[in-house]
Amino acid sequence: MSVRTRIAPSPTGDPHVGTAYIALFNQCFARVNGGQFILRIEDTDRERSTAESEQAIFESLRWLGLDWDEGPDTGGPYGPYRQSERGDIYRKYCTELVAKGHAFHCYRTAEELDQIREQLRQEGRTALKPSDLTLPEGEMAKRIANRAPYVVRMNVPASGVCLIEDMLRGKIEIDWAQVDAQILLKSDGMPTYHLANVIDDHLMQITHVLRGEEWINSAPKHRLLYEYFGWQMPQLCHLPLLRNPDKSKLSKRKNPTSILYYQRTGFMPEAVLNYLGRMGWSMPDEREKFSLSEMRSAFDLQRISLGGPVFDVEKLSWLNGLWIRELSNEQLAERLKAWLFNREYLLKVLPHARDRMETFSDFAPLVGFLAAGQLPLTEADFTVNRLTLEEQKKLLQFALWRFEALSSWNKDCIFTEVKTLAMAMDIKLKDFNASLFVAISGTTASFSVMDAMELLGPALSQARLRHAVVLLGGVGKKVLKRWQKAYSELF
Numbered sequence: 358m359s360v361r362t363r364i365a366p367s368p369t370g371d372p373h374v375g376t377a378y379i380a381l382f383n384q385c386f387a388r389v390n391g392g393q394f395i396l397r398i399e400d401t402d403r404e405r406s407t408a409e410s411e412q413a414i415f416e417s418l419r420w421l422g423l424d425w426d427e428g429p430d431t432g433g434p435y436g437p438y439r440q441s442e443r444g445d446i447y448r449k450y451c452t453e454l455v456a457k458g459h460a461f462h463c464y465r466t467a468e469e470l471d472q473i474r475e476q477l478r479q480e481g482r483t484a485l486k487p488s489d490l491t492l493p494e495g496e497m498a499k500r501i502a503n504r505a506p507y508v509v510r511m512n513v514p515a516s517g518v519c520l521i522e523d524m525l526r527g528k529i530e531i532d533w534a535q536v537d538a539q540i541l542l543k544s545d546g547m548p549t550y551h552l553a554n555v556i557d558d559h560l561m562q563i564t565h566v567l568r569g570e571e572w573i574n575s576a577p578k579h580r581l582l583y584e585y586f587g588w589q590m591p592q593l594c595h596l597p598l599l600r601n602p603d604k605s606k607l608s609k610r611k612n613p614t615s616i617l618y619y620q621r622t623g624f625m626p627e628a629v630l631n632y633l634g635r636m637g638w639s640m641p642d643e644r645e646k647f648s649l650s651e652m653r654s655a656f657d658l659q660r661i662s663l664g665g666p667v668f669d670v671e672k673l674s675w676l677n678g679l680w681i682r683e684l685s686n687e688q689l690a691e692r693l694k695a696w697l698f699n700r701e702y703l704l705k706v707l708p709h710a711r712d713r714m715e716t717f718s719d720f721a722p723l724v725g726f727l728a729a730g731q732l733p734l735t736e737a738d739f740t741v742n743r744l745t746l747e748e749q750k751k752l753l754q755f756a757l758w759r760f761e762a763l764s765s766w767n768k769d770c771i772f773t774e775v776k777t778l779a780m781a782m783d784i785k786l787k788d789f790n791a792s793l794f795v796a797i798s799g800t801t802a803s804f805s806v807m808d809a810m811e812l813l814g815p816a817l818s819q820a821r822l823r824h825a826v827v828l829l830g831g832v833g834k835k836v837l838k839r840w841q842k843a844y845s846e847l848f
Contacts, residue, residue, distance in 0.1 A: 359390075359391060359392045359393065359564075360386070360387055360390040360391070360392030360393075360564050360565060361387070361392050361393045361394075361395060361561070361562055361563050361564050361565070362383040362384070362386055362387045362392065362393075362394055362395070362563065362564075362565050362566070362567060363383065363394070363395040363396070363397055363558070363561065363563050363566075364376065364379055364380045364383055364395075364396060364397070365397040365398070365399040365440075365554060365557070366398065366399065366414050367398075367399045367400065367402065367405075367406065368398060368400050368406045368407060368408075368410035368411035368413075368414055369402055369405040369406055369407075369410060370405075370410055370761070371410070371413060371614075371615035371616070371617050371618070371815060371816050372410075372413050372414045372417040372418070372615065372616045372617065373614050373615065373616070374599070374607070374614050374615070374616055374619070374629075374633065374668065375569065375598075375599055375607065375614070376414070376418075376616075377417070377418065377421055377423065377616055377629070377630075377633055378596075378599060378633045378636055379567065379568060379569060379596065380394075380396075380418060380423050381421075381423060381630060381633050381634060381649075382567050382596060382638070382658075382661075383567045384423055384424075384425075385652060385653050385656045386565065386567060386656070386658060388653050388656075389653060389656045392564070393426040393427065394425050394426055395425060395426065395427045395428065395433070395435075395438070395561060395563070396414075396418070396425040396427070396428035396429070396438065397428070397429075397438050397439075397440070397557060397561070398411055398414070398428075398429050398438060398439045398440065398441075399440050399550065399553070399554075400439055400440055400441045401440050401441060401547045401548060401549075401550075401553060403441065403545075403547070405764075406441070407764045407765075409764070409765065409766070410764075411429070413617060415430055417616035417617055417620065418616075420616070420620055420626050421616070421626045421629060421630050422626060422627075422630060422649055423630075427561075435560060435561040435562065440548070440553050440557065441547075443553070443556075443557070444546065444547065444548075446556060446560070447542065447547075447548040447552055447553055447556060448542070448546065450552075450556050450586070451509050451541055451542045451548070451552060453586075454509075454511065454541070454582075454585055454586075455509060457585070458512070459511065459512055459585040460509050460510060460511045460512060460541055461487060461509070461510060461512065462507045462508075462509060463490050463507055463508050463509070463510045463538075463540075464492060464497065464500040464501070464505050464506075464507045465490055465492070470485075473485065473489055473490070477489065482534070483535065484513075484534060484535055484536055484537045484538075485537045485538050486513065486515055486537075486538055487510070487512050487513070487538050488515070489538075490510070490538060506544040507544060508540045508541075508542060508543055508544050509540070509541045509542035510538045510539060510540050510541065511538060511539050511541050511551075511578065511581065511582065511585075512538065513533060513536050513537070513538050513539070513577075513578070513581065514533040514536075515533065515534070516532075516533055516534055517532075517533045518530050518531070518532055518533065519531045519532075519533055519536070519576075519577035519580065519581075521573070521576045521577065521580065521593065522592070522593065523573075523593050523594060523595055524565075524592055524593065524594040524658060525594055525595065525596075525658070525659075525661055525663060526595065526663065529573060529576070531573075531574065531576070531577050533577065535574070536574075536577050536578060539551050539578045551575060551578050551579060551582070552582070554579070555579050555582045555583060555586075558591055559583075559586070559588045563591050564591055564592065565591055565592045565593075565594065566591045566592070566593050566594065567594045567596060568593075568594075568595060568596065569595065569596055569598055570595040570596060570597055570598055571598060572595060573595050576593060576595075594658065596637065596661065597636075597637045597661070597662070597663050597664065597665050597666055598665055599636060599665075599666055599667075599668045600665040600666065600667050600668065601667070601668065602667055602669050604665060604667070607668050609819075609820075609823070610823060612668060612670060613670065613816070613820045615815075615816035615820075616629070617814060617815075617816040617817075618816035618817055618820055619673075621813070621814055621816060621817045622729075622730035622817060623696055623697070623728075623730070624673070624674075624677050625677055625680045625681065625692070627648060627649070627680055628673070628676050628677035628679075628680040629673070629677075630649055631646060631647060631648070631649075631676060631680070632668075632672070632673045632676050634647065634649075634652045635666075636666035636668065637661050637662050637663075637664070637666040638660055638661050638662070639660055639662075640652070640655050641655055641657075641660075645676065646676065646679050646680070697727070697728055705812060706724055706727065706812060709724075709804040709805065709808050709809075709812075710723045710724050710804065713804065723803070723804070726797075726798045726799050726800075726803070726809070727809070727812055727813065729799075730817075731820070731821065731824050732798075732799040732821065732824075733799075734795065734796075734799060734824070734825065734828055735828070736828060736829060738795050738799070738800075739792065739795050739825075739829065741795075741801070742788065742791040742792055742795065742801075743788050743791070744784070744788050744791075744792065746829055746830075747829075748784075749792040749829065750825075750826055750829040750830065750832070751840060752778075752779075752782060752784060752789060752792055753792055753793070753796055753822050753825050753826050753829070754822075754826050754832060754840060755778055755782065755840070755844055755847075756774075756775065756778060756793065756822060757819060757822040757823060757826070758844055759774045759775075759777075759778050760774065760815065760818065760819055760822070761819060763815070766810075766811065766814065766815045767811055768805070768807040768808050768810070768811045771807045771810050771811065772807045775789060775790065775793070775807070778847075781847040781848065782847065790806055792825075793806045793810075794806045795825070796821055796822055796824075796825035797809050797810055797813070797818060797821055797822075
């Protein structure tokens with residue numbers, strides 16, 4: 358059997374640079390070994406998964422040059438490649454596990470589970486075991502008769518050690534006492550990641566699973582499921598997590614993490630891919646600038662370092678500059694045209710700028726903020742607004758939370774969210790928008806901020822709101838917790 362690798366991103370938001378990082382190493386490993394690279398969409402979270410996010414995954418990976426051999430949009434012999442279309446397959450295999458005694462129906466309520474976990478905490482334990490979840494026989498029969506909702510959980514050992522073989526780390530020992538009786542099938546009939554990926558990897562003949570190290574603690578559950586089904590487990594390789602410069606886990610609150618952000622702010626795809634290739638891996642000659650084809654030619658999985666690679670936007674910008682300076686003037690002109698100065702995008706911008714123009718030279722100052730990344734704002738830029746700086750910081754943070762949950766990014770949806778939030782916070786819409794204007798456009802003397810956000814897109818708009826919040830002093834943990842509670846109470 359030839360080498361077959363895969364990635365399975367969730368279409369629940371902007372595609373993450375971490376997704377591209379994992380995809381890059383999977384694709385390189387597959388190509389070097391003459392195998393196939395598969396894209397699978399993990400869209401079992403029906404409330405948060407959207408067609409727009411799925412399309413963004415396709416476009417961003419292709420923008421980077423990371424194509425796949427099989428997937429939802431290309432087809433293949435092992436489809437369907439969307440997990441939402443494979444429900445019958447998961448239920449069939451889950452029923453088999455229950456019939457063989459490897460899994461069980463759990464009728465415990467959320468309140469009961471909270472009580473059980475608190476009891477475990479007091480006993481110095483963390484993992485839920487099947488014995489913790491057992492109901493009295495009469496109560497169990499009653500809930501079954503009343504058709505009470507249930508989940509399907511897997512049986513796991515109460516003690517002992519699970520050995521996991523990792524291609525980079527060698528033998529990993531994990532105590533079974535730390536492993537939960539994992540939910541396999543949720544009460545809505547949809548599978549969890551653990552069940553779906555084991556079944557899909559087997560049926561799609563995946564031979565190697567290269568994924569982030571955050572999944573190491575889940576490996577025992579996956580190994581156990583392979584044993585229960587009588588299937589051979591793929592070889593595992595857990596890649597080091599991307600880190601912020603302060604060594605914390607890469608997050609959008611400290612660094613832009615959306616691939617679309619880097620596309621929208623004018624980074625070259627070759628530079629982004631080059632930089633991701635340097636995340637924990639190095640060329641044999643240690644050079645920093647290299648193309649995807651050069652990386653493939655020299656690729657060796659054992660050159661991956663297990664130290665947490667640091668994703669530093671300043672270093673990425675430096676590397677992007679090297680790539681730009683290698684372009685001829687003609688090539689650079691074509692890149693700029695394709696990036697922002699193409700006919701399609703200009704036709705979207707002109708309706709908002711035309712009525713404010715008296716000469717052609719008015720155009721650049723009016724729309725310059727659309728061609729920028731982060732704006733050169735200062736705290737003083739917000740003092741012209743009626744609300745206090747603290748009030749503005751709070752509304753910008755609340756707006757950010759609303760926008761992060763927005764499934765469709767267009768001016769009507771954006772306006773609805775802004776209006777709803779302004780009313781809930783008892784802030785006049787004019788005052789609310791004034792803060793958004795500064796954060797998004799750098800000034801209140803611009804065209805509609807809703808139109809501006811639609812043109813900028815969600816990744817860059819949200820990044821500018823985060824930047825504004827930080828600029829206004831940021832939000833400490835205690836205040837953030839208080840604001841999260843206040844925000845949840847509003848809705």
